[in-house]
Amino acid sequence: MKVLSWNCWGAVSNEFKRNAMEIIREHNPGIFIIMETKLTSDRVVKVARSLGLPKWKLVDADSYTGGIWILWDDSRFVVDILNKGSQVIHALVKVCSHPNFVDFEWYLSAVHVINDPWLAIGDFNDITNQSEKFGGNPCPFYRIQAYTNCMSYCNLLDLGLMDPS
Numbered sequence: 325m326k327v328l329s330w331n332c333w334g335a336v337s338n339e340f341k342r343n344a345m346e347i348i349r350e351h352n353p354g355i356f357i358i359m360e361t362k363l364t365s366d367r368v369v370k371v372a373r374s375l376g377l378p379k380w381k382l383v384d385a386d387s388y389t390g391g392i393w394i395l396w397d398d399s400r401f402v403v404d405i406l407n408k409g410s411q412v413i414h415a416l417v418k419v420c421s422h423p424n425f426v427d428f429e430w431y432l433s434a435v436h437v438i439n440d441p442w443l444a445i446g447d448f449n450d451i452t453n454q455s456e457k458f459g460g461n462p463c464p465f466y467r468i469q470a471y472t473n474c475m476s477y478c479n480l481l482d483l484g485l486m487d488p489s
Contacts, residue, residue: 328353329434335361335371335391344375354400355417357434361391368393381405383413392434403432411436452482 328351332340335358348356356377362385363371372380377395381403385391394413396403402418418429450463450471457463475482 326351326353327355327357327432329357329359331359331436333360333362335363335393336367341371341374348376353397355394355396355403355432358393358395359391359434359436360389361385361393362389363391379403381408381413381415383408383410386410390436392436394432394434406431 328347330344330347332344334340335344344356344358347353356375361368364384368382368384368391372382372393372395375395377397379398380393380395382394383390383392390411392408392411392413394403394405394415400420402420404416404418405413406416407414413434415432415434416429417432448471451457451468452472452475453468454462474480
């Protein structure tokens with residue numbers, strides 16, 4: 325069960341198609357997200373169809389900037405597109421053929437952000453400090469470190485925890 329995302333910086337060239345096909349052949353993703361395709365609708369469907377994943381939803385580039393494609397193998401996933409805009413696709417993904425994940429589903433958002441601020445909101449079920457943990461076993465240090473590294477890499481700011489009492 326693999327989900328891959330690739331910022332391809334343009335899907336116009338034959339080199340793009342060769343590289344995309346190699347990624348698909350080598351990694352066999354169930355879902356493949358391609359960003360910054362820089363293609364508009366007149367060529368998008370032809371290129372997407374040639375990649376071999378049977379289902380797709382596409383957000384056209386705007387004046388040859390941006391563009392997001394989400395392609396998937398419908399024998400492994402059901403992808404229900406909830407909303408899409410010029411720089412984002414939101415979907416509900418359901419796993420259909422993995423013995424460990426029967427009826428498993430999650431939300432997927434593919435976002436292409438250039439230099440504008442953006443906000444990520446959610447219950448990430450992780451903490452940045454042991455003092456945020458109430459009850460149960462302590463959270464392993466490697467998990468806290470991985471989460472804080474991810475937040476740092478993405479330039480995310482934790483607005484803090486309010487005591488639940």
